[in-house]
Amino acid sequence: MTHALLADLVVLLHALFVVFAVAGALAALWWRWAPMLHVPAVAWGVAIELGGGICPLTPLENSLRRGAGEAGYSGGFIEHHLIPILYPAALSPNIQVLLGAGLLLVNLVLYAWVARRIWRRSRARARALAR
Numbered sequence: 444m445t446h447a448l449l450a451d452l453v454v455l456l457h458a459l460f461v462v463f464a465v466a467g468a469l470a471a472l473w474w475r476w477a478p479m480l481h482v483p484a485v486a487w488g489v490a491i492e493l494g495g496g497i498c499p500l501t502p503l504e505n506s507l508r509r510g511a512g513e514a515g516y517s518g519g520f521i522e523h524h525l526i527p528i529l530y531p532a533a534l535s536p537n538i539q540v541l542l543g544a545g546l547l548l549v550n551l552v553l554y555a556w557v558a559r560r561i562w563r564r565s566r567a568r569a570r571a572l573a574r
Contacts, residue, residue: 446511453504460500464488464546468553472560485550492543495536 464484470477491498 446507450504450507457500471557489543
């Protein structure tokens with residue numbers, strides 16, 4: 444029971460990491476230090492996807508599942524948990540490259556938007572103080 448619960452917690456942690464890697468740039472609107480955590484998360488996600496690697500959380504989950512008497516699975520977290528939701532076909536190297544490039548593109552756009560919002564806010568404050 445403990446192994447199965449821990450495996451489920453690893454899946455939850457992994458899913459939260461994926462969400463953070465995709466949309467964590469938005470946290471910079473509220474927390475200045477957010478990019479210090481988010482940029483390495485994006486770099487890791489892009490490196491794993493473009494390099495065709497597997498996140499270490501996947502073997503950890505599989506090990507815990509086997510410890511619970513369940514079957515593990517082959518491939519990575521995205522292939523096993525997310526691809527069936529997002530894509531009907533199995534994960535291929537081409538799709539993995541697209542996922543990595545998409546992750547990078549989404550975050551470049553988000554950071555540009557966040558930087559523009561922060562810049563506009565600081566200009567508005569400077570104008571208010573100058574009055």
